[in-house]
Amino acid sequence: MIEFKPATIRSWSMLGSRGTFGMTLLELAHDDARIVALSGDLCKSSGLDRFSTTYPDRFINTGIAEQNLVGVAAGLAASGFVPFATSFPNFLTLRAAEQVRLNLGYMQENVKLVGLASGLATGMFGATHHGIEELAMLRSVSNIAIFSPADCTATVKMTQAALAYDGPVYLRLTGGMRAPIVYKEDFELIPGKAITLRDGNDVAIIATGSMVHVALTTAGHLADRGIDAAVIDMHTLKPLDEAVIAAQLGKKLLVTMEEHSMIGGLGSAVAEYVGGQAQRPKQLTIGIPQGYPHAGDYGWMLEQSGLTAEQTTARIMDALQ
């Protein structure tokens, strides 16, 4: 039984999303024998060390072979298990794109893909490891739900939700260790139902993953400048909560914020919906511009991509001119 106590939430934050995921899966596996975990030689990086020793039969290392990893996970799902298949997002989804499409999209096997350290969290590793395009690929594949928790508390919630969800899921883990806390206590999370964290009449900021905390800080900066900004945690990118977006169409500006390429992620998803509406505000898409920034630490990488709260505040102020 996972308890959402303030001290526990702080310890999850220290672990970061990967460690929190590993801890959560270990807890869930205690009560649900259907859970198996798969790793492509990234057990330690995925926070699954304790899982692998506690449940050695239910931990499968496929070696460095992600195409096979996804296919084997699908076969396990077909035999009644709920596999959590983990790796860095590019290897799990882009390298194994055909396997993901066939086994999860087409055949709808009940596999949970877990993209570790998505976005720029592996900063110093360089562009090979930056997970900044996988949403563009996954969003185009039918039948896969996409979960994107805003912090470690939400990571626990969304791991539970992925287990409960009947069908393939991609769980996108962003942020580093000592992750900022958005949810300080237990909260209700319903897949597909975005959470409005802050009301505001002038601007609506729709953010996902690690950028939700940045969006809240940005909204604070905007308030100091007399601009009233709403902040929405779009924790499920697919199916997208269109109703909550529809309610924002009267604002002066719609902003999306994500740690992903500006092409194909949350900004695109929102634009695809908003573009079909008769009356709509201007949209500002904040994400990672085209190109592969040089490697650096996580904070520096965010700054290089224009994703700090100071930078996003300035861009929103410009857009409002």
Next chain:
Amino acid sequence: MTQKIQDAARRIRNRIISVAHHAPSDGVHVSPALSMTDILSTLYGVVMQYDAQNITCHDRDVFILSKGHAALGLYATLCEFGIISEAQLNEFEINGSVLQVHPTKHPEYGIDFSGGSLAQGLSFATGLALGRRLKGERWQTYVLVGDGECNEGAIWECAFMAAHHKVDNLTLIVDRNGLQSDGFTQDVMQMDLDALWRACQWETLVCDGHDIEALQAAFSAPHHGKPKVIIANTVKGKGVSFMENNKEFHRNRVSAQQLTDALAELNGGQHD
């Protein structure tokens, strides 16, 4: 028993040719279906345990066709063994039919995997076998790939992994017919499959893929604690001389005259 399986294989080949002739499209993968017919007849006729009238029951052996372009051979086999009806088989390639060029997962028809994108069936079958072992179930998983399909890297990712995890409730059959889309496999991509599978630490057997007794012996041979691969030497287009080893029939139309000629040769005066 051998004669019974041979008769079943002959009827399956009849169906493959007839359905290919009547299919509405401009071509059908005929010869890849014919090369694996004796293997599937043996599997469905004597090797696998299943209830044709209750094919969605979890308690059964499973067959996965990875070389999905040979789907007509699977469909004709499912028909021969009473899992689908003649009427269902005759819906092959009709718009909206379950029975497409490549198989689509459809449990009620006994189709457990969507094939067509090559080299994906082996990983799926390995996962299935691992799951069954984890549950302590005795059911076996069989998967068939083509020799050309073994060009794909995903095959070898799984080859190492299945051996490492000693998945000994898994049997892979390589339908080694020596031809792939662009020609003879030795010309397109030379691969010593016997040596490769042995090097991957699989229980490796080689047999004549048209010899029912040899196939039965290979299927019943022990796994020795390993995944087992049966490299079945076959002839693409087997049973119809003008299709055998003929690249033109990888995918082609079967004309009325070719249908007549093929059936005459297959049946040799026999009637069911």
